[in-house]
Amino acid sequence: MELRHLRYFVAVAETMNYRRAAEHLHVSQPALSKQIKDLENDLGAQLFIRNTGGVVLTPAGASFLEDARDVLERVEFATTAARATEAGRAGRLVVGSLGGVSAGFLAPALAAFSAEFPQVEVTLHEAPVSDQLQALRVGRIQIALTTGPATALPSGFDSAEVLASRIAVAVACEHRLAARPSISLMELSTESVVGVSDGGRAGHQQWMEGIFAARGIRHRPIKAVNGLESLMALVAGGHGVSILLPYMRARGDNTIVYRRIKESGDDLLVHLMAVWRKGGGSQLARNFVEVLSACRVKQGRI
Amino acid sequence: MELRHLRYFVAVAETMNYRRAAEHLHVSQPALSKQIKDLENDLGAQLFIRNTGGVVLTPAGASFLEDARDVLERVEFATTAARATEAGRAGRLVVGSLGGVSAGFLAPALAAFSAEFPQVEVTLHEAPVSDQLQALRVGRIQIALTTGPATALPSGFDSAEVLASRIAVAVACEHRLAARPSISLMELSTESVVGVSDGGRAGHQQWMEGIFAARGIRHRPIKAVNGLESLMALVAGGHGVSILLPYMRARGDNTIVYRRIKESGDDLLVHLMAVWRKGGGSQLARNFVEVLSACRVKQGRI
DNA sequence: CACATTGATAGACAAAGGTTATCAACCGAG
DNA sequence: CTCGGTTGATAACCTTTGTCTATCAATGTG
Numbered sequence: 001m002e003l004r005h006l007r008y009f010v011a012v013a014e015t016m017n018y019r020r021a022a023e024h025l026h027v028s029q030p031a032l033s034k035q036i037k038d039l040e041n042d043l044g045a046q047l048f049i050r051n052t053g054g055v056v057l058t059p060a061g062a063s064f065l066e067d068a069r070d071v072l073e074r075v076e077f078a079t080t081a082a083r084a085t086e087a088g089r090a091g092r093l094v095v096g097s098l099g100g101v102s103a104g105f106l107a108p109a110l111a112a113f114s115a116e117f118p119q120v121e122v123t124l125h126e127a128p129v130s131d132q133l134q135a136l137r138v139g140r141i142q143i144a145l146t147t148g149p150a151t152a153l154p155s156g157f158d159s160a161e162v163l164a165s166r167i168a169v170a171v172a173c174e175h176r177l178a179a180r181p182s183i184s185l186m187e188l189s190t191e192s193v194v195g196v197s198d199g200g201r202a203g204h205q206q207w208m209e210g211i212f213a214a215r216g217i218r219h220r221p222i223k224a225v226n227g228l229e230s231l232m233a234l235v236a237g238g239h240g241v242s243i244l245l246p247y248m249r250a251r252g253d254n255t256i257v258y259r260r261i262k263e264s265g266d267d268l269l270v271h272l273m274a275v276w277r278k279g280g281g282s283q284l285a286r287n288f289v290e291v292l293s294a295c296r297v298k299q300g301r302i
Numbered sequence: 303m304e305l306r307h308l309r310y311f312v313a314v315a316e317t318m319n320y321r322r323a324a325e326h327l328h329v330s331q332p333a334l335s336k337q338i339k340d341l342e343n344d345l346g347a348q349l350f351i352r353n354t355g356g357v358v359l360t361p362a363g364a365s366f367l368e369d370a371r372d373v374l375e376r377v378e379f380a381t382t383a384a385r386a387t388e389a390g391r392a393g394r395l396v397v398g399s400l401g402g403v404s405a406g407f408l409a410p411a412l413a414a415f416s417a418e419f420p421q422v423e424v425t426l427h428e429a430p431v432s433d434q435l436q437a438l439r440v441g442r443i444q445i446a447l448t449t450g451p452a453t454a455l456p457s458g459f460d461s462a463e464v465l466a467s468r469i470a471v472a473v474a475c476e477h478r479l480a481a482r483p484s485i486s487l488m489e490l491s492t493e494s495v496v497g498v499s500d501g502g503r504a505g506h507q508q509w510m511e512g513i514f515a516a517r518g519i520r521h522r523p524i525k526a527v528n529g530l531e532s533l534m535a536l537v538a539g540g541h542g543v544s545i546l547l548p549y550m551r552a553r554g555d556n557t558i559v560y561r562r563i564k565e566s567g568d569d570l571l572v573h574l575m576a577v578w579r580k581g582g583g584s585q586l587a588r589n590f591v592e593v594l595s596a597c598r599v600k601q602g603r604i
Numbered sequence: 605c606a607c608a609t610t611g612a613t614a615g616a617c618a619a620a621g622g623t624t625a626t627c628a629a630c631c632g633a634g
Numbered sequence: 635c636t637c638g639g640t641t642g643a644t645a646a647c648c649t650t651t652g653t654c655t656a657t658c659a660a661t662g663t664g
Contacts, residue, residue, distance in 0.1 A: 001305060001377065001381070002304040002305050002306060003303060003304050003305050004304060004621090017641085017642095018641080018642055018643095019640090019641075019642080027621090027622065027623090028622065028623055028624075029642075029643095030622080030623075030624085030642090030643075030644075030645095031621065031622050031623075033642065033643060033644090034620095034621080034622090034643095034644095035621080037643090043381060043384050043385060043388075044385055044388070045384045045385055045387070045388035046388065047384075050641085050642060050643090051630085051641080051642095052629060052630040052631070052640070052641040052642075053630075053631070053640075053641060054641070054642095055641090055642080058388070058584070059387050059388075059393045059394075059584050059586065060384045060385070060387040060388040061384075062387075063380075063383050063384050063387040063392070063393065064380055064383070064384040064387075067376060067377075067379065067380030067383060067384075068380060070376060070380075071373055071376050071377055071380065074369060074372060074373050074376065075303065075369075075373055077369065078365075078366055078369030078370060078372075078373065079303070079345060081365050081366070081369060082345050082347045082349075082362045082363075082365050082366040082369075083345060083346055083347055083362070085347070085361050085362040085364075085365040085366075086345075086346065086347035086348065086360075086361075086362040090365070091361045091365065092361075282360070282361050284361065306652090319610085319611095320610080320611055320612095321609090321610075321611080329652090329653070329654090330653065330654055330655080331611075331612095332611090332612075332613075332614095332653080332654075332655085333652065333653045333654075335611065335612060335613090336612095336613095336651095336652075336653085337652080339612090352610085352611060352612085353610080353611090353661085354609070354610040354611075354660055354661040354662065355609075355610060355661075355662065356610070356611095357610090357611080
């Protein structure tokens with residue numbers, strides 16, 4: 001049995017007339033006759049009772065008609081679903097991300113992506129860079145978001161820069177420093193500085209320490225909080241300042257402003273890279289990177 | 303796209319290897335290659351990523367695999383369903399019956415039929431004989447159960463005798479007449495006789511009147527009740543006797559016994575006929591008549 | 605490096621679907 | 635009742651296409 005048999009059968013059942021059905025199908029009536037007969041032989045059941053003046057369905061034919069319609073409909077559905085998946089408009093995408101760094105930028109980007117591709121189910125998987133590359137290799141994630149220059153990537157991966165941004169000083173809008181267009185890192189030596197730490201050695205807190213250390217700036221001990229949310233709350237309340245990508249927003253928004261850092265240096269420029277397995281990029285993954293790059297433009301810069 | 307493409311695709315997806323899949327399908331590997339390629343072209347989506355050492359599914363392929371399996375399963379299901387319907391093991395059967403006459407006999411017969419053909423949905427449609435024949439003609443019912451000799455049927459119908467039984471006198475088991483092996487109709491002239499009447503002119507009550515009248519027997523007025531249930535209750539309670547097919551049982555059972563009628567005559571012999579449209583007999587209908595006939599034997603006679 | 609394995613390709617062949625021409629059966633109008 | 639006009643079935647021919655064998659390039663393995 002082939003789908004052709006089902007298509008022909010449904011056409012005959014719909015017109016109750018071989019000749020008209022053959023016309024609709026753009027085949028000759030004998031061809032149709034033969035196919036229906038073959039179908040009946042294959043099933044071992046008569047589907048139509050032939051009278052001059054047309055045909056009527058047997059009970060077996062009526063039963064088979066329902067199912068045949070259903071099958072054809074499902075084939076149609078399967079086709080469009082496969083095409084949608086091919087085009088990256090449907091499917092599942094697991095994105096590995098670095099918790100703190102990407103969070104502020106990713107939230108609106110994900111929203112934009114979901115709006116454009118509602119049939120895609122995106123899952124976020126936060127993990128350190130090394131774990132992400134391993135996850136990429138075995139196919140547990142399709143896209144990894146990491147920081148740092150592309151040159152540092154092992155071979156076998158392709159990448160695209162999703163975001164390149166100078167980091168900035170985050171202060172409450174009522175803060176004394178908020179009145180200044182730009183701020184020197186030196187000036188933070190007397191400020192209360194807050195950083196995120198998960199207890200590890202490579203978190204936000206440690207990264208800020210490194211920035212100060214590279215310039216020989218002595219500073220007050222950096223207060224550590226356990227999450228970005230807490231940090232934003234502290235900064236928004238004027239209880240401290242921090243150094244962040246200027247995309248991070250507090251919940252209530254508008255209470256935090258970013259100010260340019262007067263110093264320069266590669267370590268003040270953050271590259272957010274989308275990474276995927278070389279040659280293993282699905283259209284879905286490409287669409288995702290596309291949307292991320294578009295968001296970079298829309299969100300603007302400091 | 304044909305079912306062949308789906309079958310081949312599923313086979314490849316299951317083995318992840320063209321050669322082994324081709325083996326399972328009993329076709330050559332190039333034939334399989336071509337069909338898969340045709341499928342991919344038809345879908346406009348790549349289904350496999352070919353590596354030496356085997357193939358892996360693309361996301362589109364994974365999506366399509368689920369649906370393809372589903373489609374093939376449904377085709378399988380549709381086939382068995384059509385075959386079951388053809389064989390009369392599944393489907394819908396509407397049986398027209400004469401309320402009073404067939405009720406007692408039909409209940410156990412229906413139970414037997416449902417037990418043997420659980421996938422068949424039987425509907426009972428009670429109506430007078432003339433309505434039943436009309437319903438048969440237009441296909442509203444597939445089988446009609448009527449009384450009387452087959453000769454009285456209009457042409458265009460076939461029939462089979464499902465039951466031929468002498469009617470009998472129904473009395474309560476404690477009734478004086480219950481002690482007798484057979485009873486003359488004459489003896490009922492002094493009894494309280496009960497009959498079913500729906501107000502029409504062709505009911506059970508009128509039929510009994512006719513039996514008495516044909517033999518010139520004067521009798522006390524026949525008490526009319528509006529249903530078989532009521533009649534059985536009255537008889538079981540010893541408040542009267544009646545003339546019935548000896549298949550009728552009261553709810554509680556055992557309290558009513560049937561006694562042979564001493565007189566003879568064609569009007570004491572009831573024929574229950576199954577009637578169907580000539581040539582329009584489905585296997586389902588034949589099975590139904592078959593079961594009914596078998597029940598006749600099992601239920602025995604007076 | 606030789607060898608075995610993978611899937612893809614080319615050409616030949618046969619099965620099978622499609623076409624045209626024609627048939628018997630039936631219905632309805634004249 | 636006969637005569638078109640309809641129904642679906644059949645036969646013979648043609649064309650498409652699914653399949654086969656033989657072979658290839660690419661890749662992994664001893």
